[in-house]
Amino acid sequence: MIHLENAQFAWPNEHAVIEIKNFSINKGEKVFLKGSSGSGKTTLLSLITGIQTVQSGLLVVRGLELKKLKPHKRDLFRGDHIGYIFQQFNLLPWLSVEDNILAPILFSKVKRQKENGHHHEKVAELLNELSLDVDIKKQARNLSIGQQQRVAVARALIGNPEIIIADEPTSALDGDRRNDFMNLLFSECEKRDSTLLVVSHDSTIASRFNRVEELENINGGFHV
Template identity: 45%
Template sequence: MNAPPVAALESVRFRWRRGAALCLAIDAFGVAPGERVFLHGPSGSGKSTLLALVGGVVAPESGRVVVQGADLAALSPAARDRHRAEHLGFIFQMFNLIPYLSARDNILLPCRFSPRRRARIAAGGGTPQAEAARLAERLDLAPALLDRPAAELSVGQQQRVAAARALIGRPELVIADEPTSALDADRQRGFLDLLLGESAAAGAAVLFVSHDPRLAGAFDRAVALAEINAAREAAPAA
């Protein structure tokens, strides 16, 4: 028997503005618990839009987006924000760290918004502070770096802080939007191995988006957005 997906799109249609062309038309796409999925497609094909739907940042004009069993459209905006904080860890393309906060406080941020993440850490006998330090060590961030403002870290260090922030308190799904594109090939690979290793240790599923299909081999499943998105076929040729 298949476990229910951690996130799923069902008959979703999405356009950015009324009257604009359909951006996404996806009949079915889901990520199973613990599954590592690589979603690729050229720039501008709608990958970040799909992630915004899963995050509940935008809503489809029809169809359902279900995260951990909850239809996002059925939640109030506040409940949706809470649901996102509880169950999803995001790593954005530009990392979106808070520049003046220390690396440690950036990593701890989701714990502020998610009682469930705090409870998971407590259930494991730890504290958020200790868990932030443990994750930082696993991600090769030296302890001395944790007190530095995020703005003073290198791109590679910021990326690992963003990964620790996504993973803290073990959300069911980690979502990564082209987090390696600023790195050279060797460091991309190193970061991916760390991210996938730590996600597996946390029992988190991963939805990793990239325009670079060469990264696909590290994942359980690779999906081209064009395979699941009917909107592009329907769009008139320019």
């Protein structure tokens, strides 16, 4: 589902932050990628989701070499097939909780069809499973950080994407909320056999994954 080979990326005027010789994630696999702050986790996710593109080497997601697609095609690809929980959440602050969660199905016919007209029920279901008891008409900017993170999680799961990518998804959650989140994440993934990649330095959630990798072990492979 995700394959990198000799993939390299450097931010402008910097040394390469990503140099991955070989790394793959199979369909339906649930992978936890650990790495220290500044090691390139968010950068790697921005490549896999097509926000950035590799400068050399191969990065294939769902059979497509992303750097060969035009930027708007990469945006469509991400919108249709990926649920991305951003490290900074990236909610639209002036929109309500409900409109933030529904935004992906507004922009993607693929996700809309998968919800099959039941998207309002799905919003209620996701919020319930995440123990997020807020007025769905409330603006996102007026939520606590932990509440915003759960809205970001619900937004990533709506439309049942085949690939779920999460960047430090539990950073603002306490122990109980963290368990709710992990239960929901794994039950949603299992329903659809979704492929899951979570990057974090929170090792407490690692035990539920099929595979745990250290970014340091797969990155920088060009020099060993």
